[in-house]
Amino acid sequence: MVGTDTFTPERWYYIAEHAAWSRAWLGSLPPDLAARIAHKNAEALFARTGFGAAQ
Numbered sequence: 660m661v662g663t664d665t666f667t668p669e670r671w672y673y674i675a676e677h678a679a680w681s682r683a684w685l686g687s688l689p690p691d692l693a694a695r696i697a698h699k700n701a702e703a704l705f706a707r708t709g710f711g712a713a714q
Contacts, residue, residue, distance in 0.1 A: 660701050661685070 663677045664670065685693040 660704075661696055 661681045663674060663681075665674060685697050688696070
C-alpha cells in the first residue's frame with residue numbers, strides 16, 4: 660500500500676507532491692503490481708477486517 664501521513668497541518672502542503680511522486684513511481688511498475696500497491700492490497704485488507712462493510 661502507498662500512503663502519506665498528515666499528522667500536523669504543516670505537512671498538508673506536501674500532500675500533492677507526495678501523491679505526484681507516488682503516481683510516477685507506480686507508473687514505472689508493471690500494471691498488475693501497481694494496481695495491487697495502489698489499491699487492491701488495501702481493499703483485500705479491509706475486506707478481511709470488515710472495515711467499511713455494509714451495515
